[in-house]
Amino acid sequence: MIRIPGAALAVLTLAAMTLAAAPAAAETPEAPVAAVVHHEAGVWTLDLTLDRDAPLWVFGDSEPLGDGRGWRLHQWTVETPGARLETVGGRDVLRGVNGAPVPRRVRLRMEPRFIDLQASYDPVLMFSNGAAAWYSEVFHLIPLASADELEALPRDLGPLVDQSGPARVTWSDADGPVLVQGQRLEAPESSRVGTYILFGPAELVAGDGLSTVVDPGLPGWIADELADWAPRVGEQYAARLGPGESTAPTVMMSWTGPTPGKTSMAGSVLPGLVVMAFEGEGVLQPSAGVRDMARWFIGHESAHFWLGQTVRYATPEDSWITEGGADLMAIRAMQAIDPAFEARERLQAAVDACVDFADQPVSTSVDRGEFKAHYACGAVFALVAEAAQKRATGGDWFDFLRPLIDANREDEVLTRAEWLDRLDAVSGDPSLRADMETLLDRGAEDAAGVVARLLGRSGVAVLFEEDEVRLA
Incomplete structure (x- = not known):
């Protein structure tokens, strides 16, 4: 939400x-x-x-x-x-x-x-x-x-x-x-x-990647923006990862009205469906903040049609696979659609948050109420896997991910062992897996150093000074 x-x-x-x-x-x-x-x-x-x-x-x-x-x-x-x-x-x-x-x-x-x-x-x-x-x-x-x-x-x-x-x-x-x-x-x-x-009446506009159902009362600027944006995101995912969980994935957008003093967007993802509810006078006029949040929401949540629904994690401790993976999927899809999208800022935020959380075991962070740890460290691990893939084949995150999805379409479960085994095969460097398992299972007092070395060895350019990890 x-x-x-x-x-x-x-x-x-x-x-x-x-x-x-x-x-x-x-x-x-x-x-x-x-x-x-x-x-x-x-x-x-x-x-x-x-x-x-x-x-x-x-x-x-x-x-x-x-x-x-x-x-x-x-x-x-x-x-x-x-x-x-x-x-x-x-x-x-x-x-x-x-x-x-x-x-x-x-x-x-x-x-x-x-x-x-x-x-x-x-x-x-x-x-x-x-x-x-x-x-x-x-x-x-x-x-x-x-x-x-x-x-x-x-x-x-x-x-x-x-x-x-x-x-x-x-x-x-x-x-x-x-x-x-x-x-x-x-x-x-x-x-x-x-x-x-x-x-009741609502027009379903079919798209090659994602279809949309848009409340006719939703302010035209955001309705037009997302009716164009959502299918393009879905097209990116389908082109790179093959078919998703649903044959008719849909984004449904409702409009509660221009409530004075309010600007809000609530939303959720379900099998084959992303729902978004807009409300408030702050949505009436074009707003870069509302646009960017809505774009990101569609990018991340629709990624789950592939990573989260076509294949899902085996246990809640492994949700870093789907949440962090969906974050990097959204970043790469948004870059492909809009070259002006600031990917580095998003990635740096993930690195910073992972360092903050990883002094304790990431896999059990939800038990401590630290939900963002799975998103942040999962995105860092995905970035490491992407860099290893680039070194091996010149590929990217989608090239790392697609064989994992294809291999598990039947049982619909992507395990931690399968993910890490592929990292071993692509990188040829078992120390990457070892560092990830340290962060997942035990945490590290020197979390910043472990994250910096993990990124650097995989091929991600980083600067590490005074316990700060900066993407170069």
Whole structure:
């Protein structure tokens, strides 16, 4: 999630999505909840069919707002007698009245409004022409037998959603087909989480690299800029790395309106989809800051269609492979499109941050809340690999990366060992791997010296003076 100014970065998780045009019941995997999201004449309803008696059903995706209530309580109203919607311990729950089970069939009326959540995907994106895009995960429920079970729930409910069986959601719009993963479909169904479903009018502009869906109310200067920029970024990646995870990768841009005193851009990446929500009067007029942040966001997040989705890391400790790798992909793609792009400034920032974080093990930095370490040191490691590739073949980062992606398209996992084995093969210098493993597993008191020597031995020109590593 990114905002301007004061960009804040949140770790984003990915999950698979299965969609079809209303398959037969025999083909439907078991799920504890069947949900129908329906829109007609401006009215939104959610019809839930539950498969068992339980006094509590907790939503697997919840986040309270400033008043302590979950966002659903601000937008959803239960219409079925015998059930009520509450927030308990920061989680939204359906509760049966007087301790009774929640009725097997529950209807809620929804009044969607855009809310920029801090630690979750935004539940719904609102477009200026009345269109709305729902995040599919917000309709999944987990049955519980008691309040004690609710209190004992772990922080991350994702595995419990999978264990109980994600809801099968049907998306229905009386005004016509909904847009999902680049296609317009009548009443599609989803049994897994991980995308936005767009209801209402919105033009899908197909591109060779990335397609775009742009809110018609988005200020023209940024709409035109990104409608041109996004496909060109995708073309770069496809040309250098082959096909990505999705056959129709898409960037979806919404406009919340010219809120006085505000300039913001929230966004996230999901399988085959990058979403961006702009808001504030600061977006009305051309702004280099807004443009550059939006360009970078598209460059980094769409890189994950290849490095992160076509192949993913094996464990969270290895996310430096995808995050730092995506940063260098974005830098090289942006250089190719715009020769005026200042790559050195971005790379120097990565070097500086890596030195700051690498006095402790980089692989476990997320446990310490140091999320940027994987981005920064991952980018430094990618720069080392690129320099080794250049020495060996005259190639670049994409030439180093493509064989790794191609070799793992089937199992879809790029391991740390595979990445480092390729570095050994390209560089012929096992000391590069040794230094990276030191930074990953133990950290180094002399982090600046280790980073400087690592870069220098691979062929990156650096100056190292007074514990400062400067790209020459």
